[in-house]
Amino acid sequence: MAAKAAAFLAGQQITMTQCGLCGTEIAGVNGRYSCGVCGWTNPWWEGTSTLPSAQDDVQT
Numbered sequence: 001m002a003a004k005a006a007a008f009l010a011g012q013q014i015t016m017t018q019c020g021l022c023g024t025e026i027a028g029v030n031g032r033y034s035c036g037v038c039g040w041t042n043p044w045w046e047g048t049s050t051l052p053s054a055q056d057d058v059q060t
Contacts, residue, residue: 011049 016027021040026033031048034041044051 008052013048015048 012029014027014029015031015033016025017033018024019026019033019035019038019040020042022035022038024035024037026035028034028042031046032042032044
């Protein structure tokens with residue numbers, strides 16, 4: 001399980017942009033953002049990588 005988690009984390013990239021609503025500089029993971037100032041979020045399909053499927057979501 002630890003090797004699977006490490007492989008998943010290796011594929012993650014922290015990205016930066018400006019909030020689409022208030023302009024605050026925000027960070028996200030793989031192009032997916034949520035602003036802590038105004039609550040804006042970008043659509044999930046705007047990310048830079050494919051989201052894991054339900055089968056890949058390991059519940060412990």
